[in-house]
Amino acid sequence: MHKKYPGTFIVVDGPDGAGKSTLTKALGGKLRESGCEVVELRDPGSTEISEAARELVLSSKFDIGPAAELFLYLTARAELVEKEIVPALERGAVVVCDRFELSTLVYQADGRGLPPEEVAAANSLATGGLSPNITIVLDVSLDMGMERLANSGKAADRLESASVGMRGKVCESFRLVKGDGIFHVDASGTAEEVLDEAWKTIFRESSIGKNA
Numbered sequence: 001m002h003k004k005y006p007g008t009f010i011v012v013d014g015p016d017g018a019g020k021s022t023l024t025k026a027l028g029g030k031l032r033e034s035g036c037e038v039v040e041l042r043d044p045g046s047t048e049i050s051e052a053a054r055e056l057v058l059s060s061k062f063d064i065g066p067a068a069e070l071f072l073y074l075t076a077r078a079e080l081v082e083k084e085i086v087p088a089l090e091r092g093a094v095v096v097c098d099r100f101e102l103s104t105l106v107y108q109a110d111g112r113g114l115p116p117e118e119v120a121a122a123n124s125l126a127t128g129g130l131s132p133n134i135t136i137v138l139d140v141s142l143d144m145g146m147e148r149l150a151n152s153g154k155a156a157d158r159l160e161s162a163s164v165g166m167r168g169k170v171c172e173s174f175r176l177v178k179g180d181g182i183f184h185v186d187a188s189g190t191a192e193e194v195l196d197e198a199w200k201t202i203f204r205e206s207s208i209g210k211n212a
Helices: 019-034 049-056 066-090 102-112 117-126 141-151 164-176 193-207
Strands: 008-012 038-042 094-098 134-139 182-186
Touching: 008 019, 008 066, 008 102, 019 038, 019 094, 019 134, 019 193, 038 066, 049 066, 066 117, 102 117, 102 164, 117 134, 117 182, 134 141, 134 164, 141 164, 182 193
Parallel strands: 008 094, 008 134, 038 094, 134 182
Antiparallel strands: none
């Protein structure tokens, strides 16, 4: 059974180059303006153990198999949930996280070919059944995402260096995903336009901002 918390858990997800980190930061600022306590996180990352797992799984110097990759991500997520997300939700904060469980289902199941049911079960064990209240999926074409990554000036990690075929499959999986609490936002516009659409979704689907 999923435990309910006084706080709100918002995830920003989507393919590489969609602008997840930019939107996560922008939403954090918008939520603080509305009077919320906000905790901004990234998955994997944001704790010492999670950042160590992130370095291992995203480092291009390692040849990591699909199952090992999955469990590195889940190690990072289990630590993040226990040390950061649940304590923040228990005290009523709004958690905004760059990626979460949806990325695992898309990349490790659809992208790497691991059995979806087993991936979902392993993820549920790592999170204790915790799911976001709202997941904003940023939809962007493969070409635009690759162009944005190329223009960012940062070195590509293992996932960003994946084959075009896998990256195309990931983009399509994100575009088609549906479920409770999942909302799609067109990420092809400006950062301001994307923030506006994401904020409208959060305002509509939660009590956040209504008493600002």
